[in-house]
Amino acid sequence: xxxxxxxxxxxxxxxxxxxxxxxxxxxxxxxxxxxxxxxxxxxxxxxxxxxxxxxxxxxxxxxxxxxxxxxxxxxxxxxxxxxxxxxxxxxxxxxxxxxxxxxxxxxxxxxxxxxxxxxxxxxxxxxxxxxxxxxxxxxxxxxxxxxxxxxxxxxxxxxxxxxxxxxxxxxxxxxxxxxxxxxxxxxxxxxxxxxxxxxxxxxxxxxxxxxxxxxxxxxxxxxxxxxxxxxxxxxxxxxxxxxxxxxxxxxxxxxxxxxxxxxxxxxxxxxxxxxxxxxxxxxx
Amino acid sequence: xxxxxxxxxxxxxxxxxxxxxxxxxxxxxxxxxxxxxxxxxxxxxxxxxxxxxxxxxxxxxxxxxxxxxxxxxxxxxxxxxxxxxxxxxxxxxxxxxxxxxxxxxxxxxxxxxxxxxxxxxxxxxxxxxxxxxxxxxxxxxxxxxxxxxxxxxxxxxxxxxxxxxxxxxxxxxxxxxxxxxxxxxxxxxxxxxxxxxxxxxxxxxxxxxxxxxxxxxxxxxxxxxxxxxxxxxxxxxxxxxxxxxxxxxxxxxxxxxxxxxxxxxxxxxxxxxx
Amino acid sequence: xxxxxxxxxxxxxxxxxxxxxxxxxxxxxxxxxxxxxxxxxxxxxxxxxxxxxxxxxxxxxxxxxxxxxxxxxxxxxxxxxxxxxxxxxxxxxxx
Numbered sequence: 001x002x003x004x005x006x007x008x009x010x011x012x013x014x015x016x017x018x019x020x021x022x023x024x025x026x027x028x029x030x031x032x033x034x035x036x037x038x039x040x041x042x043x044x045x046x047x048x049x050x051x052x053x054x055x056x057x058x059x060x061x062x063x064x065x066x067x068x069x070x071x072x073x074x075x076x077x078x079x080x081x082x083x084x085x086x087x088x089x090x091x092x093x094x095x096x097x098x099x100x101x102x103x104x105x106x107x108x109x110x111x112x113x114x115x116x117x118x119x120x121x122x123x124x125x126x127x128x129x130x131x132x133x134x135x136x137x138x139x140x141x142x143x144x145x146x147x148x149x150x151x152x153x154x155x156x157x158x159x160x161x162x163x164x165x166x167x168x169x170x171x172x173x174x175x176x177x178x179x180x181x182x183x184x185x186x187x188x189x190x191x192x193x194x195x196x197x198x199x200x201x202x203x204x205x206x207x208x209x210x211x212x213x214x215x216x217x218x219x220x221x222x223x224x225x226x227x228x229x230x231x232x233x234x235x236x237x238x239x240x241x242x243x244x245x246x247x248x249x250x251x252x253x254x255x256x257x258x259x260x261x262x263x264x265x266x267x268x269x270x271x272x273x274x275x276x277x278x279x280x281x282x283x284x
Numbered sequence: 285x286x287x288x289x290x291x292x293x294x295x296x297x298x299x300x301x302x303x304x305x306x307x308x309x310x311x312x313x314x315x316x317x318x319x320x321x322x323x324x325x326x327x328x329x330x331x332x333x334x335x336x337x338x339x340x341x342x343x344x345x346x347x348x349x350x351x352x353x354x355x356x357x358x359x360x361x362x363x364x365x366x367x368x369x370x371x372x373x374x375x376x377x378x379x380x381x382x383x384x385x386x387x388x389x390x391x392x393x394x395x396x397x398x399x400x401x402x403x404x405x406x407x408x409x410x411x412x413x414x415x416x417x418x419x420x421x422x423x424x425x426x427x428x429x430x431x432x433x434x435x436x437x438x439x440x441x442x443x444x445x446x447x448x449x450x451x452x453x454x455x456x457x458x459x460x461x462x463x464x465x466x467x468x469x470x471x472x473x474x475x476x477x478x479x480x481x482x483x484x485x486x487x488x489x490x491x492x493x494x495x496x497x498x499x500x501x502x503x504x505x506x507x508x509x510x511x512x513x514x515x516x517x518x519x520x521x522x523x524x525x526x527x528x529x530x531x532x533x534x535x536x537x538x539x540x541x542x543x544x545x546x547x548x549x550x551x552x553x554x555x556x557x558x
Numbered sequence: 559x560x561x562x563x564x565x566x567x568x569x570x571x572x573x574x575x576x577x578x579x580x581x582x583x584x585x586x587x588x589x590x591x592x593x594x595x596x597x598x599x600x601x602x603x604x605x606x607x608x609x610x611x612x613x614x615x616x617x618x619x620x621x622x623x624x625x626x627x628x629x630x631x632x633x634x635x636x637x638x639x640x641x642x643x644x645x646x647x648x649x650x651x652x653x
Contacts (some may be wrong), residue, residue, distance in 0.1 A: 005300075007291065009289065018302070039537060040326065047354075048467070050355075073287070073329075256466040433603065437602050437603055440624055441599050444623065444624045501574045531576075532600070
């Protein structure tokens with residue numbers, strides 16, 4: 001960390017979201033906005049976002065890491081945040097980031113559910129300079145029919161307990177709780193709601209025409225995303241996206257080792273250098 | 285209520301934190317929160333932020349911050365160990381005291397953060413009037429054994445069988461090498477400091493007053509925490525011991541509301557219900 | 559101890575240690591703990607600690623194979639083998 005890592009807050013839907021802005025000493029016109037996973041925070045798993053942002057600063061790249069609403073230090077209700085909310089937060093973060101720094105070009109780096117958010121944001125910001133998607137989960141029509149949920153047990157646990165309170169039932173009856181959480185808690189298989197599928201399908205539909213580079217990084221031992229990797233590969237090929245995919249052998253979903261996380265960062269930096277910076281006419 | 289991101293220095297490094305203050309009125313108490321370590325910091329953050337908000341709503345100021353080499357703060361994890369982090373707690377306490385000099389000081393810690401908080405609060409100067417310990421780590425050796433076991437279990441789920449051997453990892457650490465704990469480089473220094481850490485009683489010095497809150501299935505008493513509380517009382521401290529039925533949220537991947545824990549803690553600190 | 563009793567004890571342990579809000583009887587013997595019930599390394603750790611406390615056994619690192627934790631049935635076989643190995647041999651009758 002140098003004196004140029006500073007707390008940074010911005011507003012989304014009237015909520016204050018908190019993050020950290022990394023300013024490089026010799027800046028390029030390029031920034032990275034990090035998007036954490038569903039239950040994560042702006043550090044990323046085992047500080048992966050922190051390490052990556054610091055390495056990118058050494059390359060002259062700005063970074064903004066922030067907590068989505070209801071997560072980390074940000075305002076907002078923890079248990080009613082949706083992917084759509086996270087996309088809204090991302091779009092607000094992008095605007096704030098560019099307003100603060102004057103940057104023209106921003107890359108989104110997402111992990112896990114953050115990748116769906118990145119794709120959702122790209123649907124509305126086709127001017128993004130690229131997407132780096134770490135352990136991207138399948139979304140919309142790309143979801144495998146038998147994709148079982150590792151989070152169901154937790155949804156059962158956490159939400160079932162909430163269901164026991166009168167206050168929670170009141171919120172459900174008055175429509176102040178997203179019923180998909182209730183449904184998820186009561187079902188043994190995760191099936192997205194029709195609205196969720198439609199929304200994700202709309203994002204994917206717009207993503208078909210994304211013209212900037214896309215990098216997928218997956219762990220070879222991640223049972224959750226093997227099918228997703230195949231689905232995205234087919235999707236990107238079919239629609240002529242500028243994409244590449246890298247598998248880190250034996251790595252798990254969140255790249256829980258120094259070696260694996262090092263490789264994720266190496267690959268991402270190489271991609272940024274070759275595909276993003278060079279494509280803008282700069283030397284990496 | 286007003287929340288501000290803050291930056292201050294400790295040991296020449298910049299530490300990042302969050303200050304939570306009441307919306308209005310004088311600050312009656314200032315509370316320092318001591319995060320746990322490793323990935324427990326990430327998984328526990330939202331619960332601690334929510335706890336801080338509950339206290340701020342009751343007229344308290346709360347500071348949550350990252351130790352050197354942890355979270356958003358400056359430095360690499362493997363460069364630091366328990367004595368550095370305890371020093372960071374002292375620095376943070378001084379920082380908070382400078383801003384709210386007339387408020388009664390308290391400290392709340394979780395897991396290893398609770399153990400650090402205990403050590404800090406038990407110093408002869410008694411820098412804190414009250415202490416709250418959420419599931420404190422009693423014994424560093426046992427903690428290390430548990431973490432190594434978790435590592436082997438993660439490997440089992442990734443590869444079908446464990447790959448690391450605890451003995452091999454311990455041998456490396458004893459020989460002065462760092463070991464990869466799921467993406468955290470654990471130094472030999474940290475290993476030795478943890479291995480020597482034993483909070484089992486009797487205690488040479490204790491904080492004046494506090495609460496131990498253990499999180500267990502069915503709120504069953506944890507014998508080690510019962511002994512801790514008894515020793516605290518015997519050393520003429522005032523200690524409340526409670527158990528709440530909450531999962532070990534600090535090691536979960538998902539988010540847990542921990543309503544019972546927050547309610548219990550808030551009541552102990554403020555005397556307020558609802 | 560009957561087989562049924564052991565399976566039932568394991569299901570109670572799973573519900574207890576994993577903080578589930580479902581009756582133990584709803585956990586099926588042969589469904590996959592990881593794939594079907596979302597058991598991860600965290601809940602596995604809690605389960606292992608629970609097994610050791612409940613049954614007085616010690617699970618060594620070398621015994622951490624996924625096949626032992628695949629289902630309640632697999633877990634029951636594993637625990638039964640540990641208990642059998644730990645119990646003293648019955649005295650032989652003298653003629």
